[in-house]
Amino acid sequence: MSVLLLAALALPGGIATTLLVRRGSLAFGVGLATAVATLVAAISINAADVVPLAGSLIGGSDGLRGLAVAWAASTLLFGVIDLLLDDGPTVLGPALVGLAFGAIGLGVPDPGIGIALMTAGGLLTAVVPLVGRIEVREAAPRLGLRTLRPVLAAGLIGLLVVTWGASPVGPLGATGPLDQLDPGLERAMGLALLGMAIAVTIRLGAIPLHIWAARYVEAMPASAVPPMLGWGAAAFVIVALGWVDVTIAPLGAPLGTERSVIALLAATSIVLGGVAAILHDDLDHILAYAIVQDAGVALLAFAASGSTVTPAGRDWIVAAVAVKSGLAAWALVTRATFGVAHRAELRGWMRRAPILGLAFTLVIVGAVGLPTFAGFEARSTLIGLALPGPVAVVVLIAAFAPLIFLGRLIIDGLGAMSDHVRSAPGVQLAFGWATTGGWEGDRSLWRAVPVTLWANRLPLAAGAAVLVAAVGLSVAIGGMG
Amino acid sequence: MNPLVAVVAVVVTAGAVLAVSSRNGRTALLGLVIAVAAAPFIDHPLPQPATLAMRVVGAALAAYLLRSALTAASPTSVDQRESVVRGGSRLGWPAEALMALAAWLVAVVLSAHLANLEPTGPTASAADLLAMFGPASVTTAAGLASIVVGLVPALAGQDALRTAAGSLILVQGALIFRSGIAGAPGDLEQIAGVALFVATAVAGAVLIGIEDRPESASVSKTGTAGPRPPATRRRGGA
Numbered sequence: 180m181s182v183l184l185l186a187a188l189a190l191p192g193g194i195a196t197t198l199l200v201r202r203g204s205l206a207f208g209v210g211l212a213t214a215v216a217t218l219v220a221a222i223s224i225n226a227a228d229v230v231p232l233a234g235s236l237i238g239g240s241d242g243l244r245g246l247a248v249a250w251a252a253s254t255l256l257f258g259v260i261d262l263l264l265d266d267g268p269t270v271l272g273p274a275l276v277g278l279a280f281g282a283i284g285l286g287v288p289d290p291g292i293g294i295a296l297m298t299a300g301g302l303l304t305a306v307v308p309l310v311g312r313i314e315v316r317e318a319a320p321r322l323g324l325r326t327l328r329p330v331l332a333a334g335l336i337g338l339l340v341v342t343w344g345a346s347p348v349g350p351l352g353a354t355g356p357l358d359q360l361d362p363g364l365e366r367a368m369g370l371a372l373l374g375m376a377i378a379v380t381i382r383l384g385a386i387p388l389h390i391w392a393a394r395y396v397e398a399m400p401a402s403a404v405p406p407m408l409g410w411g412a413a414a415f416v417i418v419a420l421g422w423v424d425v426t427i428a429p430l431g432a433p434l435g436t437e438r439s440v441i442a443l444l445a446a447t448s449i450v451l452g453g454v455a456a457i458l459h460d461d462l463d464h465i466l467a468y469a470i471v472q473d474a475g476v477a478l479l480a481f482a483a484s485g486s487t488v489t490p491a492g493r494d495w496i497v498a499a500v501a502v503k504s505g506l507a508a509w510a511l512v513t514r515a516t517f518g519v520a521h522r523a524e525l526r527g528w529m530r531r532a533p534i535l536g537l538a539f540t541l542v543i544v545g546a547v548g549l550p551t552f553a554g555f556e557a558r559s560t561l562i563g564l565a566l567p568g569p570v571a572v573v574v575l576i577a578a579f580a581p582l583i584f585l586g587r588l589i590i591d592g593l594g595a596m597s598d599h600v601r602s603a604p605g606v607q608l609a610f611g612w613a614t615t616g617g618w619e620g621d622r623s624l625w626r627a628v629p630v631t632l633w634a635n636r637l638p639l640a641a642g643a644a645v646l647v648a649a650v651g652l653s654v655a656i657g658g659m660g
Numbered sequence: 661m662n663p664l665v666a667v668v669a670v671v672v673t674a675g676a677v678l679a680v681s682s683r684n685g686r687t688a689l690l691g692l693v694i695a696v697a698a699a700p701f702i703d704h705p706l707p708q709p710a711t712l713a714m715r716v717v718g719a720a721l722a723a724y725l726l727r728s729a730l731t732a733a734s735p736t737s738v739d740q741r742e743s744v745v746r747g748g749s750r751l752g753w754p755a756e757a758l759m760a761l762a763a764w765l766v767a768v769v770l771s772a773h774l775a776n777l778e779p780t781g782p783t784a785s786a787a788d789l790l791a792m793f794g795p796a797s798v799t800t801a802a803g804l805a806s807i808v809v810g811l812v813p814a815l816a817g818q819d820a821l822r823t824a825a826g827s828l829i830l831v832q833g834a835l836i837f838r839s840g841i842a843g844a845p846g847d848l849e850q851i852a853g854v855a856l857f858v859a860t861a862v863a864g865a866v867l868i869g870i871e872d873r874p875e876s877a878s879v880s881k882t883g884t885a886g887p888r889p890p891a892t893r894r895r896g897g898a
Contacts, residue, residue, distance in 0.1 A: 232848055233711075233846070233847035233848035233851055234846040234847040234848055235846055235847075235848040235849075237848075280855065284852075287848065289846075289848070289849060291838070291845070291849055291852075292848055292849050292852040295849070295852040295853055295855065295856045296852050296855060296856070298856055298859075299852075299855045299856040299858075299859035299860075300859070302856075302859045302860055302862070302863040303859050303862060303863065305863070306862075306863040306866045306867060307862065307863070307866055309866065309870055310866055310869070310870060319870045320820060320867060320870055320871040323820075323863075323866065323867045323870060324817070324820070324823055324867065327823065327827065327863055327864075327867065328814070328815050328823075331814065331815075331827055331830070331831070331860070332815060334856070335830060335831065335834045338834050338835075338838060339834060339837070339838075341838075342834075342837065342838040342841060342842050343841075345842040345843075346841045346842045
């Protein structure tokens with residue numbers, strides 16, 4: 180019931196927020212109230228709470244509770260950041276709808292239902308935020324078409340693969356001892372695994388199918404990235420891993436060639452994603468290619484076999500998405516604070532905005548990780564199981580590229596301030612009548628509170644970014660629970 | 661062979677061909693309405709009345725969303741849609757129909773193999789051939805034909821209407837194909853299918869809307885917090 184309650188709150192609230200988008204304040208009010216209620220509902224998800232729904236079962240789990248809480252908290256905090264930065268409520272509504280679809284999709288055991296709902300949520304979170312975005316007005320139709328296609332393609336490939344799995348000749352219909360697996364069926368299973376891996380590659384934006392994701396990240400505000408390329412994609416991966424777990428894994432087929440192809444794709448994404456993030460100097464591209472690199476590690480979960488692979492894959496994708504949500508929040512507020520997004524122009528940012536520095540420190544700790552962190556251990560497990568020894572070492576080193584492409588931002592931030600940073604307001608708090616100003620004729624509390632909040636919107640947004648980063652770090656430490 | 665299911669499957673396929681091949685926006689929409697309205701009745705056995713009604717309402721909502729977006733578009737754009745060649749298939753409806761027919765033949769044979777786990781072989785009699793056109797076979801055939809004709813406009817269409825129509829036909833094809841080869845879906849899966857279908861229609865309607873949005877139609881208050889120059893948001897490098 181708790182999962183249903185979450186969806187019952189988030190779906191109508193998200194739709195209402197989207198429909199009210201022309202009335203910004205009201206939309207924010209409805210959306211943020213919905214996000215708060217959704218967060219409470221997510222916290223209340225109970226592992227033993229299973230209810231029948233339309234001929235199926237929907238229930239919670241500890242993992243779903245952890246994921247839903249992080250997802251709902253991220254949605255709420257990005258809504259607050261968008262409000263404080265006056266960025267409009269165009270992302271909040273679709274994000275809530277995506278959360279509703281994601282919760283139901285992860286709460287039902289049928290992967291076909293999960294993939295259909297994740298695709299529906301992905302389409303809405305990808306395209307609907309384009310409405311009213313001034314900064315992408317001219318490019319919006321093309322961007323929309325470019326984004327809709329991969330999300331749709333990934334979903335349909337996934338659906339067709341799941342359909343095959345459930346058909347009379349799929350592995351679920353196979354009979355006989357496992358050691359007498361029909362060679363034709365094994366080939367079909369290999370193709371199905373490849374198909375699902377391709378669907379995941381497209382949906383996550385892993386190399387070589389990454390261009391659309393990079394374009395989306397560079398064109399849209401950073402608050403639109405976590406719902407679409409983060410949480411929604413993570414839920415898609417978790418459903419796909421669940422399908423592999425019940426369809427492919429029990430038959431124990433080696434599928435060496437297919438797994439090698441997937442491992443090659445994943446290793447390419449990890450290495451080249453890290454190199455691309457290092458080569459680029461602006462925040463949008465760094466965020467985009469950090470996501471591409473994370474996608475490569477997630478893809479390794481489809482290249483390896485064993486009982487620890489699926490839990491490691493789940494832990495990794497959720498940790499990576501939570502941490503990159505923190506990076507997106509930091510990038511969003513940093514750009515709003517200083518008005519620039521290139522490293523050279525951001526020199527000294529950390530000295531000028533220490534709250535943002537705290538957020539970024541949490542992000543880099545989560546992204547690089549430490550032994551015993553769930554994300555760290557999951558990454559090591561996946562690379563170790565999916566790749567042969569020497570290659571695994573190289574890829575593992577490449578997977579620590581965030582040390583370079585994020586670490587140099589700290590070095591930049593501690594250096595001498597650039598002109599942009601020096602002239603920016605920073606994130607200092609403003610108190611008192613004089614500093615907040617603007618209401619000489621009315622000094623009532625009702626007037627003072629909103630004016631004070633507005634005068635401090637940048638530090639408050641930076642504080643929200645710290646919270647997003649803290650959520651990310653906690654998920655990176657604990658995994659899916 | 662169930663004649664009613666076969667007729668519905670043919671209607672769905674014909675609607676799909678019309679939707680993706682017509683160069684007139686309203687005719688394409690008519691084809692889409694035919695295809696999506698008939699599709700809920702293709703399952704064998706039919707789903708429960710409540711589920712069937714929900715699928716019909718979902719199909720109607722999807723068609724209505726596209727119709728509304730098309731109507732709300734500026735008059736110039738509607739005129740363009742009704743006359744410009746790029747809105748429809750460059751191959752023309754005969755070629756699209758032949759592709760759908762080929763998909764039908766492949767799907768019927770494929771479906772027979774799925775049912776038997778053995779090729780029927782060249783010695784199959786005329787009666788066996790007729791038996792191949794069972795409810796599952798024609799459902800699979802309608803699904804595969806929809807996928808085949810919807811694939812290009814959905815994934816390579818150059819304008820929003822064609823992409824939206826192709827995407828809906830493609831999604832519907834996948835759902836029908838799933839029903840054909842894996843049996844009738846449960847109620848919750850059908851609800852999920854309707855959600856996917858309506859979400860695709862919403863995305864298509866949004867694309868049609870932003871393609872025709874006048875410069876003054878922006879609705880959000882973006883870019884006013886802090887010194888953020890919009891010009892820095894778009895770059896060409898990947």
